Amino acid sequence: MTALRIALADDQAIVRAGLRALLERHGIVTVFEANDGNELLERLADTPVDVVLSDIRMAGMDGIEALRRLRERGDATPVLLLTTFDESELLLQATEAGAQGFLLKDAAPEDLREAIERVATGETLLQPVSTDPVRARYQYHQQEAPREHFTEREVAILRLLAGGYSNKEIARAMFLAEGTVKNYVSVILEKLGTRDRTRAVLKAITLRVI
Known part of the structure; x- marks a missing residue:
C-alpha cells in the first residue's frame, strides 16, 4: 500500500515537528510543512498531496481562509482541520468553506492516523452542509x-x-x-x-x- 502524503500547516514549528514525527511512525509522509495559509497555498500549487492537515488558528492567513481560497481555485484536496473545544463558531465557518473534517488537538495518535486515512478515501468526519x-x-x-x-x-x-x-x-x-x-x-x-x-x-x- 502506498504511503499517504500530506501537507502540514501550523504556525508553531514545535507542533509541526511533533506531528511530523508522530505521523511518520504511522506510515504517513509529510511532503512539506507550511507556517501559515499563504505558504500552504503556494506550496500546494506545485506539490500535490493526498490530504492537508491544518490548524484552524494561525498567524497570517488562518486555516479557514486558506481552505476558502483553495476551493475557489478549484483544488479539491481533502482538508482536515485541527481544532479545540472553544472554536465552535469557527467549526461552523469551516463547514461552510468545505472542510472534510475536524480533529481535536488532543486526539490520540491512532485517531489522527484514522482521520487522515478516512478523509483521503473521500469520507467526512462532519458532513459539510449549507x-x-x-x-x-x-x-x-x-x-x-x-x-x-x-x-x-x-x-x-x-x-x-x-x-x-x-x-x-x-x-x-x-x-x-x-x-x-x-x-x-x-x-x-x-x-x-x-x-x-x-x-x-x-x-x-x-x-x-x-
Whole structure:
C-alpha cells in the first residue's frame, strides 16, 4: 500500500515537528510543512498531496481562509482541520468553506492516523452542509435551548461530535460503554429536535450550547 502524503500547516514549528514525527511512525509522509495559509497555498500549487492537515488558528492567513481560497481555485484536496473545544463558531465557518473534517488537538495518535486515512478515501468526519438555512431556521429558538438544559456530560459529547468522533471513539475518550454513548446521543438529538448528528451539532453551535 502506498504511503499517504500530506501537507502540514501550523504556525508553531514545535507542533509541526511533533506531528511530523508522530505521523511518520504511522506510515504517513509529510511532503512539506507550511507556517501559515499563504505558504500552504503556494506550496500546494506545485506539490500535490493526498490530504492537508491544518490548524484552524494561525498567524497570517488562518486555516479557514486558506481552505476558502483553495476551493475557489478549484483544488479539491481533502482538508482536515485541527481544532479545540472553544472554536465552535469557527467549526461552523469551516463547514461552510468545505472542510472534510475536524480533529481535536488532543486526539490520540491512532485517531489522527484514522482521520487522515478516512478523509483521503473521500469520507467526512462532519458532513459539510449549507449552514445558512440552519442558522436562519434556529435563530429564533435561542431561548428554547439554553445551556442549562444540557448536562455537562451531554455538552462534552456534543463537542466530541463536533470534532467528528464516532460513538466508539467517544466511548473510548470518556471511558463509557458504546451503548451508553448511543443513548446519550439519542437524548441529545431529542433535546435539540433533530434526527441526525450533523444537524444536532450545527444547531448546538447556533444556539451556543457548545
